[in-house]
Amino acid sequence: MVAPAVFPSFQHAYAAVLRHVTEDYEFANSARDNDSHEVIGASFRLTDPRQRALYLMSRPVNPVYHHAEALWYLGGLRNLDLIGHYASRRRADSRDGVTIDGSSYGARIFAPRPDGAPSAFDQALELLKAEKDSKRAYLPVFEARDLDEIGHPDLPCLVGLQLLARDGRLHMVAYMRANDANRGLVCDVYSFTLIQEFAAALLGLRLGSYTHHVGSMHVGLRDLDRAGKVLDETAAGPDTTLRFAAPAMPAGTSWKHIRTVLEHEELLRTNRVQYTPGDVAALDLPLYWQRVLLLFEAHRQLVNRPADQVDQRLLEALEPGARWQFERRWPTRVAPREVA
Known part of the structure; x- marks a missing residue:
């Protein structure tokens, strides 16, 4: 064997x-x-x-889509509203234009x-x-x-x-x-x-x-x-390429945290709110899940402010690996980092 x-x-x-x-x-x-x-x-x-x-x-x-898909699964959802927003190609999977089975x-x-x-x-x-x-x-x-x-x-x-x-x-x-x-x-x-x-x-x-x-x-x-x-x-081996420390999900993560993230994701997706890092820090969420919400805010800015760069303070508050991925995925929407 x-x-x-x-x-x-x-x-x-x-x-x-x-x-x-x-x-x-x-x-x-x-x-x-x-x-x-x-x-x-x-x-x-x-x-x-x-x-x-x-x-x-x-x-x-796309680090935003990675978290959107995982949360779509955790939410037990079938509708296109969430997943179709972050990946329009998923709409082709729908038989009725409303849900995915x-x-x-x-x-x-x-x-x-x-x-x-x-x-x-x-x-x-x-x-x-x-x-x-x-x-x-x-x-x-x-x-x-x-x-x-x-x-x-x-x-x-x-x-x-x-x-x-x-x-x-x-x-x-x-x-x-x-x-x-x-x-x-x-x-x-x-x-x-x-x-x-x-x-x-x-x-x-x-x-x-x-x-x-x-x-x-x-x-x-x-x-x-x-x-x-x-x-x-x-x-030359994956060890020669860039890597970041993997963030650990808090041991106390519960369904309450998942529901809270999903509620705020919907508000951001529908452009009913806009958050600064301070706004998200005030929510009853561990830092791990705050950073996930900040990714969704960054995506909200991509969609609703197409001519602007994403708020630099927001990017600085992201988990470092997710920030690197975001900057590579949307390089024209990110201001160049200053060299010390």
Whole structure:
């Protein structure tokens, strides 16, 4: 038996997965006209799931969307209002122009069931509180009904998440039917490990490892050039590229904090409020979640003040790694830093 490859951070895993799929692919796949290189049965493990972010010049990421998607999941939401605001491409996933069904993983994990029963997440946590070594804390996402409609693009790529409490740590295993190694993998690992860290906080456990299993790991031919640039940048090893200390979610994080962030995110998204760092500091939130709200305020300024640069004081108050990502994602909207 071969164990999953183990990495200290997602940045290490990302470079290794891209290299494996682009250079050692097994199949040329054309599912739904998406020509790609494919490897079947790919797995890796992160020893520190907090190291979930990428800091690569060749692969700018959107830290606002990362947090928006994770919160969309945690909120158990299906509607397009939140997720479609931060990524208009997600509107193509909707059948009715109002909601998303297949890829709204959070609605299947966190929302109460139609019969009034607790959510799968709540049930899994209660199980782990009652049976600390349980193997049954599984959060199913993909369902038999998802096979009914052939051809629609909005089907869950996530099969399910498993929570395992061992020796005072909470480990997570994700099972994916398919993953785009260059695109979806980046967002999925970010959201799933954040959910893992939140579950650990609720259970009073330390954060354990994160394992990612994929049935079909693939890279689209349209993305080979971009993947190649990542491989060039990381050729000497991901340790030679820029990294930031990973912020730790406060151990006391609760559903109250998640609801508060979601409430203020909606106010910012709809431009009903505007916040300074001082305004956010006055909220009943830990610094970790204050900085998430500051990202949403920065995005509000991007959308509603398109000719202006984002407030420099706001950027200085962001978590340093998120600030670096923001500045690389929207360089023309950021004032140059002064050289001391």
